[in-house]
Amino acid sequence: MPNIGIRELKAHVSRIIHQVKEEGVRYIITRHGQPIAVISAIEDVQYEMTSQNVDQIWDDLEKIGNQIAQVATHSVTKELSESRR
Numbered sequence: 001m002p003n004i005g006i007r008e009l010k011a012h013v014s015r016i017i018h019q020v021k022e023e024g025v026r027y028i029i030t031r032h033g034q035p036i037a038v039i040s041a042i043e044d045v046q047y048e049m050t051s052q053n054v055d056q057i058w059d060d061l062e063k064i065g066n067q068i069a070q071v072a073t074h075s076v077t078k079e080l081s082e083s084r085r
Helices: 006-011 013-023 051-069 076-084
Strands: 003-005 027-031 034-039
Touching: 003 006, 006 013, 006 027
Parallel strands: 003 027
Antiparallel strands: 027 034
């Protein structure tokens, strides 16, 4: 995957986007030589929602709720559990 600096990206954005879309090229965008982002075709990042994903998301939210509840005055976990029903 080639690196491309922000200035070069600005100067050649049409060509870069064409290569991404038509040729499937992915670019690592850099600023001051440090990678900061990736440009890729949207097909590369599509996300399929499944019941397993949803369950994992709820589990993660409940964990976050528990962490918040340790410092909050009311139970966020309880609120999340009730909204899940």
